[in-house]
Amino acid sequence: MITGGTTDGDSHRARKARSRQLEVYGVGSGKKEDVPILGFGPQDLEGVETPHNDALVISAVIANYTISRVFVDTGSSVNVIFKKAFDQLQIDEAELQPMATPLFGFTGHEVRPLGQIRLAISLGTEPLLRTWLTFFTIVDAPSAYNVIMGRPALSAFSAVASTYHQKVKFSVGDQVGEAQGDQLASRRCYVDMVHTDSRKLRRTQAAEVHLVREAHTVAAMEDKELLQVRPNCPESAVQVAADLPPALKEELGAC
CATH class of the missing domain: 2.40.70.10 (Acid Proteases)
Known part of the structure; x- marks a missing residue:
């Protein structure tokens, strides 16, 4: 109608x-x-x-x-x-x-x-x-x-x-x-x-899943930070949780 x-x-x-x-x-x-x-x-x-x-x-x-x-x-x-x-x-x-x-x-x-x-x-x-x-x-x-x-x-x-x-x-x-x-x-x-409706629904669902995955990826990156394990070696940087306790970060950096 x-x-x-x-x-x-x-x-x-x-x-x-x-x-x-x-x-x-x-x-x-x-x-x-x-x-x-x-x-x-x-x-x-x-x-x-x-x-x-x-x-x-x-x-x-x-x-x-x-x-x-x-x-x-x-x-x-x-x-x-x-x-x-x-x-x-x-x-x-x-x-x-x-x-x-x-x-x-x-x-x-x-x-x-x-x-x-x-x-x-x-x-x-x-x-x-x-x-x-x-x-x-x-x-x-x-x-x-x-x-x-x-x-x-x-x-x-x-x-x-x-x-x-x-x-x-x-x-x-x-x-x-x-x-x-x-x-x-x-x-x-x-x-x-x-x-036609089925194809449109599948495309919509695929787009929604893609957006969710992108959102999760962005959120995951925002929740992490780089930690320099060895100060004189840039390649030693690793990703750690942003909310990791400071004491644990120091311990990791001292390894």
Whole structure:
């Protein structure tokens, strides 16, 4: 789950203004359209391997490129394109709009986006294909996914997602379009993410051990001093404990 970003504005002032607007005009007061009911039934499990707890990973066309490993995340406040995938779209980074608001993952770590850009995303297949323009946040971070399709895109499509049925459904006029999940891709992404997190954890642990060893080495050196055993022979200097009693130091020096 990702929070933050430009949801309802890219500044605290803009978000407060958006909240006041919702209070004045109310939520859901817009004109209702005649749309089909988006539901799921046993027929939607055809081709789905059950039982399962796979994440919903689909393919979508973004900026005229078919992109796989699109993670449908109803908990994310932004749509994300990871930089490795963004680079393949051959879009100049100069077209990115700056973002002042950082993103936060479920661990609470802050990520500063490279910027945001409005792109066309298409779901479904002809004749039940639908395209919308929506904002994507570009993030330079390791991920098994290419794209995270969050609440902004789902809301733009008025889409309903079901991880159990491995589908996203949306209206296309008075009909229902759908994007099918890829369970194999979902499981591969899961394995890749586990391996990535495991490598990051091992690197972190190795760095911490290295720092501890350095600290112990520095502390050990600070707790010792050189004692000249034979005054006329510099090579006779030895390390002794700094808190060694003076009498014992004299005895060692007299040997």
